[in-house]
Amino acid sequence: MTVDQASQIREAVKGFILSEFLPGEDPGELRDDTPLITGGILDSIATLKLVAYVEESFGIDLAPHEADADHLNTISDISRLVESKLQGRP
Amino acid sequence: MSAFSALHQVLDEPLRLHADRVAVRDPGVGQVSYRELAELSGRLRDRLIALGVRPGDRVGIYLRKSIDAVAAMFGILKAGAAYVPVDPSAPPERNAYILHDCAARAVVVERDLAKGLLENHANHAAEAPPLLLLDGTRAGASLAAALERADAEAPAQRSESVIPPADSLAYILYTSGSTGRPKGVMLSHRNAVSFVDWCSSVFEPGSEDRFSSHAPFHFDLSILDVYVSLQHGATLVLIGSEIGKDPVRLASLIADERITVWYSAPSILGLLARYGALATRDYSALRAVLFAGEVFPVKHLRALHELWPRPAYYNLYGPTETNVCTFQRIPPVIPEQRTQPYPIGAVCSHLRAMVVDEQGREVARGSEGELCISGDGVMTGYWNLPEQSGRAFLAGAAGLRWYRTGDVVTEAADGTYTYLGRRDRMVKRRGYRVELGEIEACLYRHADVAEAAAIALADEEAGVRIRVFLACRDGKRPSLIELKRFCSEHLPLYMVPDLFSFATALPKTSTDKIDYQRLKELA
Numbered sequence: 167m168t169v170d171q172a173s174q175i176r177e178a179v180k181g182f183i184l185s186e187f188l189p190g191e192d193p194g195e196l197r198d199d200t201p202l203i204t205g206g207i208l209d210s211i212a213t214l215k216l217v218a219y220v221e222e223s224f225g226i227d228l229a230p231h232e233a234d235a236d237h238l239n240t241i242s243d244i245s246r247l248v249e250s251k252l253q254g255r256p
Numbered sequence: 257m258s259a260f261s262a263l264h265q266v267l268d269e270p271l272r273l274h275a276d277r278v279a280v281r282d283p284g285v286g287q288v289s290y291r292e293l294a295e296l297s298g299r300l301r302d303r304l305i306a307l308g309v310r311p312g313d314r315v316g317i318y319l320r321k322s323i324d325a326v327a328a329m330f331g332i333l334k335a336g337a338a339y340v341p342v343d344p345s346a347p348p349e350r351n352a353y354i355l356h357d358c359a360a361r362a363v364v365v366e367r368d369l370a371k372g373l374l375e376n377h378a379n380h381a382a383e384a385p386p387l388l389l390l391d392g393t394r395a396g397a398s399l400a401a402a403l404e405r406a407d408a409e410a411p412a413q414r415s416e417s418v419i420p421p422a423d424s425l426a427y428i429l430y431t432s433g434s435t436g437r438p439k440g441v442m443l444s445h446r447n448a449v450s451f452v453d454w455c456s457s458v459f460e461p462g463s464e465d466r467f468s469s470h471a472p473f474h475f476d477l478s479i480l481d482v483y484v485s486l487q488h489g490a491t492l493v494l495i496g497s498e499i500g501k502d503p504v505r506l507a508s509l510i511a512d513e514r515i516t517v518w519y520s521a522p523s524i525l526g527l528l529a530r531y532g533a534l535a536t537r538d539y540s541a542l543r544a545v546l547f548a549g550e551v552f553p554v555k556h557l558r559a560l561h562e563l564w565p566r567p568a569y570y571n572l573y574g575p576t577e578t579n580v581c582t583f584q585r586i587p588p589v590i591p592e593q594r595t596q597p598y599p600i601g602a603v604c605s606h607l608r609a610m611v612v613d614e615q616g617r618e619v620a621r622g623s624e625g626e627l628c629i630s631g632d633g634v635m636t637g638y639w640n641l642p643e644q645s646g647r648a649f650l651a652g653a654a655g656l657r658w659y660r661t662g663d664v665v666t667e668a669a670d671g672t673y674t675y676l677g678r679r680d681r682m683v684k685r686r687g688y689r690v691e692l693g694e695i696e697a698c699l700y701r702h703a704d705v706a707e708a709a710a711i712a713l714a715d716e717e718a719g720v721r722i723r724v725f726l727a728c729r730d731g732k733r734p735s736l737i738e739l740k741r742f743c744s745e746h747l748p749l750y751m752v753p754d755l756f757s758f759a760t761a762l763p764k765t766s767t768d769k770i771d772y773q774r775l776k777e778l779a
Contacts, residue, residue: 211523
């Protein structure tokens with residue numbers, strides 16, 4: 167995983183969250199450490215949509231227990247999870 | 257009809273017939289038999305009485321969904337008190353308000369949740385009630401340990417369970433309130449027992465059944481799950497809030513636990529059909545699927561029906577104030593061309609229904625009007641809100657108390673009712689009631705907000721989406737992230753608005769009220 171790939175993942179996830187769940191928000195307000203689930207930005211249906219987006223865009227599968235605030239609460243968390251899945255691939 | 261008048265007496269017969277059967281299961285955590293549930297709740301009754309709880313008092317339950325929480329419900333009822341369950345995931349400020357408002361005489365609470373409760377209680381300048389502290393929840397073991405600790409300090413005397421008069425309160429369920437504060441719906445033993453009896457006559461539960469318990473205990477759907485299941489010696493399978501929202505894990509739980517009777521809001525059933533891979537598992541045990549709380553779009557119902565063709569489907573309707581008051585069995589074939597949601601059905605046999613106009617006069621069958629309900633299932637009123645309680649019932653109706661549901665319906669020639677909409681500003685989200693006024697009241701507490709108006713927009717996927725229009729002081733414009741965080745600190749997550757729009761001032765009507773009609777056009 168290169169630094170570039172990691173930042174590409176973060177940008178893609180950030181773009182998806184801004185367009186789907188925060189239309190009209192100043193992109194500068196959404197930081198890599200902004201709490202998404204505990205901060206009221208993603209409810210349970212929004213979290214499912216995000217999981218579907220991440221799985222499809224990066225060609226990975228998240229385990230059911232990974233779709234929660236412990237694994238997806240910030241853009242950094244999501245990016246780390248995606249990176250670890252991509253690295254684990256043959 | 258039941259041979260008993262008090263809700264906790266549902267345990268009597270299964271205790272006599274099959275005390276060692278599994279009463280409640282918490283998958284992956286543990287289970288208890290009817291005998292163990294009766295013993296544990298009896299010990300809590302004795303401790304509550306030792307803490308000073310008397311018949312007619314209220315006792316709070318601030319626990320995550322667990323066998324400990326089920327035992328707490330029965331322990332409180334056995335002490336002759338009413339239980340007040342609060343949402344452990346809601347902001348502590350809101351829960352402290354509820355427990356203060358109902359003047360809880362004691363609270364059964366998890367240690368990690370107690371801190372937020374005590375901090376907020378101080379804001380009400382009131383002394384906190386005695387707390388029975390549990391170290392987490394663990395299939396009843398945490399409650400047992402807390403009782404043992406208390407007994408080691410001063411043993412509680414053994415008492416008999418109280419059989420209170422049928423009109424005394426069994427529980428208070430708080431729902432969203434239009435004035436910005438949650439309001440407590442008071443339900444009596446008579447209300448609950450008449451409803452449980454009706455369920456028994458329609459769904460014919462038996463001791464081989466395995467009921468899902470999907471709804472949280474502060475939600476009125478839980479009454480059917482818990483008491484109907486336990487009255488008939490069946491097994492109640494608890495589903496925690498995390499798994500309950502996750503269609504993938506939920507789908508395997510329903511199959512693995514061989515659930516026979518499922519009951520939930522339609523939204524999670526729609527998600528199960530879409531994401532649950534239902535075709536890959538064995539659901540042959542499932543015999544009935546009950547849903548309530550909001551409209552089930554036919555498209556999603558049909559998709560579910562195709563994946564689960566075997567069970568009988570029931571659409572149940574009713575506000576917390578009456579619990580289920582009308583119901584309909586969905587026909588075994590859902591026609592391809594049908595797009596209209598199914599009617600809410602016919603009135604339940606323990607209740608009566610009437611449709612009235614704006615003046616409260618009964619309308620001719622087939623005309624639109626507000627649905628009113630009377631009978632044994634109808635609440636006694638709202639806690640500590642005499643004016644709202646008065647307004648909830650039809651004025652001047654001789655003899656009978658008719659609860660005004662606020663729902664506009666029509667009655668067909670065969671006596672089934674079709675839901676058309678609301679008279680007021682309440683909407684349903686994932687089965688929960690949301691008063692748009694409560695969201696506005698929350699936003700008005702934000703320092704930058706000068707004006708706030710919330711409207712609900714129909715949404716095929718989410719049911720409804722909530723859009724808020726704001727006018728802010730001095731041209732300030734808080735970020736959406738900040739606003740969502742602020743709302744999530746004061747409101748349950750299902751009430752946090754989806755969309756925000758800003759204006760320098762909100763449009764007004766000629767009488768200088770916020771023009772909601774205009775806002776809907778703008779949205």
